[in-house]
Amino acid sequence: MKIAVIGTGYVGLVSGVCFSEIGNHVVCVDNDPSKVEMLRNGEIPIYEPGLQELLNNNVYRGKLSFTTDIGQAVRDSELIIIAVGTPSMPNGEANLSYIEQVAIEIGTVMDGYKIVVTKSTVPVGTNYKVKQWISELTDHPFDIVSIPEFLREGTAVKDTLFPDRVVIGIDNPRVREPLIELHKSLTDHIVITDIRSSEMIKYASNAFLATKISFINEIANICEKVGADVTKVAEGMGYDKRIGNTFLQAGIGYGGSCFPKDTEALIQIAGNVDYEFKLLKSVVEVNKDQRFNVIHKLEDALGTLNGRRIGVWGLAFKPNTDDVRDAPAIDIINTLIQKGALVQAYDPIAIDNFRLVLNAPEIEWSKSAMEAAGGCDAICLLTEWSEFAEINLTDLASIMKQPVMIDGRNVYGPKEIESSPFVYYSVGRPNLNTIDDDKHVTVVLH
Numbered sequence: 504m505k506i507a508v509i510g511t512g513y514v515g516l517v518s519g520v521c522f523s524e525i526g527n528h529v530v531c532v533d534n535d536p537s538k539v540e541m542l543r544n545g546e547i548p549i550y551e552p553g554l555q556e557l558l559n560n561n562v563y564r565g566k567l568s569f570t571t572d573i574g575q576a577v578r579d580s581e582l583i584i585i586a587v588g589t590p591s592m593p594n595g596e597a598n599l600s601y602i603e604q605v606a607i608e609i610g611t612v613m614d615g616y617k618i619v620v621t622k623s624t625v626p627v628g629t630n631y632k633v634k635q636w637i638s639e640l641t642d643h644p645f646d647i648v649s650i651p652e653f654l655r656e657g658t659a660v661k662d663t664l665f666p667d668r669v670v671i672g673i674d675n676p677r678v679r680e681p682l683i684e685l686h687k688s689l690t691d692h693i694v695i696t697d698i699r700s701s702e703m704i705k706y707a708s709n710a711f712l713a714t715k716i717s718f719i720n721e722i723a724n725i726c727e728k729v730g731a732d733v734t735k736v737a738e739g740m741g742y743d744k745r746i747g748n749t750f751l752q753a754g755i756g757y758g759g760s761c762f763p764k765d766t767e768a769l770i771q772i773a774g775n776v777d778y779e780f781k782l783l784k785s786v787v788e789v790n791k792d793q794r795f796n797v798i799h800k801l802e803d804a805l806g807t808l809n810g811r812r813i814g815v816w817g818l819a820f821k822p823n824t825d826d827v828r829d830a831p832a833i834d835i836i837n838t839l840i841q842k843g844a845l846v847q848a849y850d851p852i853a854i855d856n857f858r859l860v861l862n863a864p865e866i867e868w869s870k871s872a873m874e875a876a877g878g879c880d881a882i883c884l885l886t887e888w889s890e891f892a893e894i895n896l897t898d899l900a901s902i903m904k905q906p907v908m909i910d911g912r913n914v915y916g917p918k919e920i921e922s923s924p925f926v927y928y929s930v931g932r933p934n935l936n937t938i939d940d941d942k943h944v945t946v947v948l949h
């Protein structure tokens with residue numbers, strides 16, 4: 504199929520590259536000439552494992568190209584995928600102005616029948632707005648389709664080429680077969696539905712996953728008070744197939760470009776039809792609070808933070824990405840600075856992006872995890888990059904002013920902690936300095 508993908512952000516670029524990989528001719532369109540130039544030179548503006556190789560291969564074999572010329576791209580394609588951003592407005596509602604702009608451009612330039620797919624996450628009913636925006640500008644026939652994207656940053660290529668399911672929302676049966684044909688090599692689980700349900704599936708899925716995370720974080724907070732271990736609780740719950748074992752990792756809450764934005768948007772979508780989504784409001788509130796537990800634990804360990812030197816490991820909202828959008832590290836470092844602390848921050852790849860969001864004279868940027876910990880009163884682990892798990896805790900303690908660690912992601916196991924000199928706080932696990940894991944009984948050492 505000949506496909507134009509409009510928008511070369513995360514969703515657009517990965518989808519475009521992957522559709523070319525499975526044999527389609529894809530042209531990716533962006534209105535930013537410098538971005539298109541970069542992509543033409545084989546440079547990728549995001550960090551995403553595996554994407555570079557696929558991009559290079561498909562450009563080489565003539566299946567993938569990049570342009571700023573939306574008119575040519577639309578005219579040359581049978582299927583047009585809209586994958587531009589829908590950022591949150593101050594009230595949480597999704598801003599549809601980029602979608603509208605693209606719809607207007609499509610309507611202006613199309614010269615024959617097109618299938619117009621929306622992949623951007625959009626509130627229920629948006630595809631019908633797209634239909635209206637386009638139809639006001641053209642007499643040519645077209646169909647609108649909603650195909651929400653479920654890829655995760657860091658595993659986006661795998662998620663796109665091997666999805667759990669593909670959801671296709673249609674309002675005209677004639678698009679059913681070509682769209683099944685386009686996706687059938689990816690999965691057996693193709694859900695064909697109406698457009699509004701498809702739009703809702705995306706929000707409901709993200710809201711449910713966010714709910715799982717806030718749920719396990721609250722269980723973790725209770726575990727800390729009653730002396731239970733949330734990792735065991737999650738394991739014990741997860742074997743129940745009705746619950747499942749994923750998205751039950753307690754930590755410092757979710758961040759990123761999707762969950763925070765989509766949960767707020769769904770609350771708004773419900774509010775617009777006079778429904779108060781009480782459960783989801785609590786999920787959001789729990790998530791906002793959870794990151795500050797790192798500060799509470801630091802204060803518990805150190806007393807005042809004024810004048811303290813605190814190492815921060817991990818700035819990205821999760822590992823294997825350089826994305827810092829809504830990363831818990833932003834609020835945590837801001838609070839540390841407000842409380843008078845000096846911060847030594849390290850992330851393997853997200854420092855440049857982080858500095859654009861938060862830069863202050865109180866932050867020193869470190870080139871390694873050990874450099875960030877040097878001379879510190881405490882180290883806070885905020886993103887579970889694999890390199891942190893490999894650090895020798897005795898060596899680490901020897902370069903710190905005092906061996907205090909707040910592990911926001913439960914990276915270290917009881918054995919490593921037991922044999923280390925660290926005063927160690929994690930999330931929802933009893934103080935591991937005081938636990939004999941084999942017998943799972945508490946032995947108070949200090």
Ligand code: UDX
Pocket residue numbers: 652653654655656657709712716749750751752753754755756757758759760761762820821
């Ligand atoms: C998410 C959805 O998973 C994806 O389907 C959708 O298309 C976009 O939003 P992403 O934001 O890339 O993807 O990351 P994800 O791996 O889902 O993690 C989101 C956040 O939840 C991260 O901050 C992560 O640290 C946190 N998380 C995840 C937990 O705290 N605990 C978990 O058990 C899982």
